[in-house]
């Protein structure tokens with residue numbers, strides 16, 4: 001028999017009070033539009049969909065009036081709401097990870113007797129991921145010449161180049177007229193003297209006219225964007241050619257391909273769940289896709305870079321320069337590092353990964369998209 005979604009049952013399933021649901025009904029936000037034969041008011045599938053949107057927006061801190069405007073907007077359908085909510089939740093999760101990092105830093109400083117300034121205490125509240133971890137970035141993140149050659153080759157004869165999510169300026173070609181875009185002030189401040197001019201903005205809203213650059217490039221950044229497809233379309237809008245270096249975390253079996261995610265840090269799966277696949281990204285801008293192998297001695301210390309040098313992951317500065325380690329949280333990080341350390345000293349890692357020693361480069365899902 002089909003279950004009737006009465007007010008009491010819906011309150012129980014959604015974990016809210018019956019009073020809250022009555023209030024939403026009274027203000028016209030979500031109305032149980034059906035009735036049982038006995039006259040009890042029940043929620044239809046459409047009512048439940050609307051209620052779910054309302055409750056998630058509410059949990060994200062939106063006000064009821066603002067939510068009413070959002071759920072009544074005829075231009076946004078249920079799928080668009082889900083994409084929007086997904087981006088907002090990821091943003092909230094990254095912000096929480098950044099706050100945990102900032103609080104950890106303050107706790108360490110206090111334990112050492114270092115006095116925290118009122119300014120740094122307030123900064124914890126506004127912590128953004130790269131504001132919190134960005135200063136650790138340049139220690140190990142630099143242009144890897146073999147990957148740079150692929151990116152620059154893909155830029156073709158472009159003279160004016162926009163570098164989106166530019167960070168401290170790695171991979172910016174020196175022989176072209178580059179403009180950088182980077183939302184994090186901490187990252188912008190780390191651009192070397194003489195680097196290309198850098199504008200504080202996000203990929204999803206590029207402050208440039210249509211077709212104002214020969215090419216736009218984005219390196220190791222798309223996975224941070226709240227709406228990667230909107231960001232790529234913006235790049236397409238402002239440039240005649242688009243070159244993106246990213247990883248294919250959605251490919252079947254990717255988690256098993258890299259020993260670090262397979263055997264030590266499975267939590268990474270949760271970070272990429274629901275993100276657009278690299279195929280979807282490529283389709284959004286009509287790009288062709290080329291695999292990029294990672295050399296064994298890769299000089300850019302991104303997450304997969306040390307696939308043949310596992311002991312590097314035991315090094316705190318190496319991890320701090322890769323956002324994944326902050327985003328999985330301190331418990332998962334500690335567990336993964338302890339377990340890897342044990343396996344390296346017992347010889348278990350070497351036994352399980354013996355085939356890697358013979359490889360000069362590994363295919364771990366890195367991709368170049370060119371449109």
Ligand SMILES: C[S@@+](CC[C@H](N)C(=O)[O-])C[C@H]1O[C@@H](n2cnc3c(N)ncnc32)[C@H](O)[C@@H]1O
Pocket residue numbers: 130141164165166167168169170171181182183184187201202203204218219220221224225226231
């Ligand atoms: C891993 S770093 C890569 C930086 C640089 N492209 C490189 O290869 O060294 C990722 C960068 O993306 C930036 N970022 C995060 N969200 C962004 C967004 N929505 N639009 C543009 N950049 C963003 C971060 O602030 C950070 O500097």
